[in-house]
Amino acid sequence: MKSKNGKFGVGDNSYQMAGGLVGITQLVDEFYQNMDKLSSSKKIRDMHPSDLTDSRQKLAYFLSGWLGGPKLYSQHYGSINIPAAHKHLTVGHEESEAWLHCMQQAVDNQPYEADFKVYLMKQLRVPAERIRLVSSS
Numbered sequence: 001m002k003s004k005n006g007k008f009g010v011g012d013n014s015y016q017m018a019g020g021l022v023g024i025t026q027l028v029d030e031f032y033q034n035m036d037k038l039s040s041s042k043k044i045r046d047m048h049p050s051d052l053t054d055s056r057q058k059l060a061y062f063l064s065g066w067l068g069g070p071k072l073y074s075q076h077y078g079s080i081n082i083p084a085a086h087k088h089l090t091v092g093h094e095e096s097e098a099w100l101h102c103m104q105q106a107v108d109n110q111p112y113e114a115d116f117k118v119y120l121m122k123q124l125r126v127p128a129e130r131i132r133l134v135s136s137s
Contacts, residue, residue: 032102
């Protein structure tokens with residue numbers, strides 16, 4: 001899982017570092033497992049349907065393209081504006097941090113290089129913050 005030139009965010013390096021779609025799907029599955037088991041994430045879990053099948057696929061497909069891999073989300077669902085898609089939800093600091101905590105726990109358990117884990121979480125803070133800023137909270 002070494003990146004071609006050591007630069008995350010260039011070409012498909014981040015996608016490759018995440019293990020491609022298989023690795024991303026593993027990350028997403030663990031993320032949603034964390035959301036189900038961590039009491040601190042109850043509010044954000046309640047924003048999702050009881051059956052997470054579609055949510056899991058949408059997040060995995062989104063992350064695929066977002067990390068420089070195939071643009072699976074747009075191929076299957078059309079274009080998306082992440083902040084606008086979440087605007088109807090009440091997402092404050094607590095909810096944003098709960099989402100990031102679930103993702104951090106999932107990232108920590110992946111076989112990624114340590115510097116990629118740090119990079120990935122830093123990048124994920126950007127859309128999380130944008131969602132919080134446009135939320136109806």
